[in-house]
Amino acid sequence: MDRNVREAFALARERYAELGVDVDRAIDRLGRLSVSLHCWQGDDVVGFEGSSGEIGGGLAVTGRYPGRARDGDELRADLDRALSLIPGSHRLNLHASYAEAPGRPVDRDALGPEHFSRWIDWAKRRGVGLDFNPTFFAHPLAADGLTLSHPDPAIRRFWVDHGIICRRIGAAFGEATGTPCVTNLWIPDGSKDLPVDRKGPRERLLSSLDAIFAEPIDSARNKDAVEGKLFGIGAEAYTVGSHEFYLAYAVSRGKLLCLDAGHYHPTEVLSDKLSAVLAFLDEALLHVSRGVRWDSDHVVTLTDELDAIAQELVRGDYLGRVHLGLDFFDASINRVAAWVIGARNLLKALLRALLEPIDRLRALEAEGDLTGRLALLEEAKLLPSGAVWDYYCQERGVPGGIEWLDAIRSYERDVLAKRVEAGA
Template sequence: MKKDAQIEANYQVAKEKYASVGVDTDKALNQLQNISLSLHCWQTDDVTGFENAGGSLTGGIQATGNYPGKARTIAEVRQDIEKVKSLLGGDHRLSLHAIYGDFGGQKVDRDQIEPKHFQSWIDWAKANSMKLDFNSSSFSHPKSGDQSLSHRDKGIRDFWIEHTIRSRRIADEMGKQQGDKACHNLWVHDGMKDVAVDRLLYRQNLKDSLDKIFANKFENVKDAVECKLFGTGLESFTVGSHEFYMGYAVQNGLMATLDLGHFHPTEEIYDKISSLLLYTDELLLHVSRPVRWDSDHVVILNESVTMLAQEIIRANALGRVNIGLDYFDASINRIGAYVVGARATQKAFLMAMLEPIAKLREYEANEQYFQRLALLEECKALPWADVFDYFCLKNNVAVGVDFISEIEAYEKEVTGKR
């Protein structure tokens, strides 16, 4: 109780300091409370899923590390996510890939998946006050190869078209039952290791496949398409580039998915937000941390994530941006990685909400650029961490470093025994 009192006292001091620059911390806390991150189920098991026991990743992606305690069953994935949820303030969503179906030990190929294979997930999510999002899975399958929806073979394309249509139907059922639209994200790894000659052909094939996939609209789905710079083993050519999907999304009224790791190493996605929002109603984000490139390291409170959150808040776009996490680090405690990344993302948005935006806009409009820069710099020293601690206290979750010992105990009692 003494610690709680200190947290509350620190918050009152912070509240006064922010008020002195025109910021209402209570309003910022209410905003943060309403941000629902879409947690990525694949951090628990290194993107293995439950389609094939012991299956390995193919198709331009790779999880590195072999830290003990990986989830091996649906029950263990759910148990781990419940633990993560208990360490995060606010209400959050869960993003599933198609390979995480509850197949009951039966072999169900990807062009045969149905809503019934995810009904137990829907029921579990309801019981845990979570909502679901969904992703089609084009990788790690005998028919993946180097291309899927862009393949020269019509039979291969048709297989993946059917899979993706069924994935959207599953997302629609999720959205219907939870009373809130489910985001469906489409990413395919399609590309080539070395020089490609018929680039236009592959992109025509991909566009034709997408046209067939999106021919039917689903009432309870928010559709998104995700670009990439290149995939591991497919370094020279990616069919679904940023330009390809940006054009397709704008032309067809879909969301573009922006992943922090899917662009050139010196390219920041925050600057794309305001441009895309002029032409699309909503965006989907995959918050990750690239090191050199798309290595999907755990999100930390670095400049990229901070600038991303700032741009969304400054553009008053919270209601138009769907925020998902996307990293899979198997080199450290997976639950710890999950929580560090999620809390870092929350911290970035809180810091952005605590900016004295009205005063900053006034300075900018008056061409008072020294004053704008000075105020931005001074804001970095304001006690945002005390506001975040109070947010955690109000949500009855671990404050500060206290979550470390909780995860250590969970490892000793649960994951360490797997």
């Protein structure tokens, strides 16, 4: 380990100890946390179904940075590079559209675990868990932006069957990797302009969801989550699966609620919702993203809100009840670097929260000393968490500071550039 890093860490440990913070315990707790990296950042949400690149469902990826992954082998190689630069042991979040079915195409209502065998082999070889998502977009039967709430029973049946199959695939992932798969359901259904009937689509969605979740599956293999949204492109006026709808569904049906940082009104924040929903739910799923003016899925940066999310997770003792995942897609920058930046920032925020002098802050608050609480909160912002982060990274064989970018530059030169030469 670098001598300067070791010496800076020793000084930081002393500084934190003065405030009653056990740095070694914080590092140990951070090392036991996993972040689920989302596969769709690596190829602009295209998937492996031979899509022309039209995603639909209110989703849009901007940019044309060279070197996009074009198949499973390239995507797995990119993930390997990213994971090697993120300290700790993490997970992968797959969409159903990333099935690998050589030869005759397999439609989404006929998928099975065998179409993800190469992903399972990769996960077992790396020792990482797998999470999963049905793909309710980029398909002819989702062309009008409606799936599980569609007025046509045959179309609804297709998507219900897709949801049922995806839960079974998630269970197969959990069985193969030895860690539960979180299978998260999100649909794009909504209306561009004001609908007359808001009730009917939600009643159809409720019925469809109940049909999807009717089959009992051991939660040791698969955990079900549902994800709401405020609006999207093509659903500006009405979203069938709103936050309120899925909150009620998760509470009444015993499902995980997925909270996505970009799926609320710009004046709402995810950090304020954690203690509210977890008062009624055993577990939740977080999709950590960064919306800019709307749900635009920017790469996660170390913002005040990211700090606030991490603080709520630690202060509320929710780390054992919340599954952490990333959700963004940016093709304007190096896609592998986007994973690394986003994951490292989430981990940095969690480390900063774990290093907070929470016992002293709680004591000040309990005593009614709000002046002291505010003063300590502000002073804590300049505590040397960066020195602890660099030590944590190097201790786990990962570059600290900005040194990781050198590895990305080499990978771009040696791997991604060759894809461009081959016509990627």
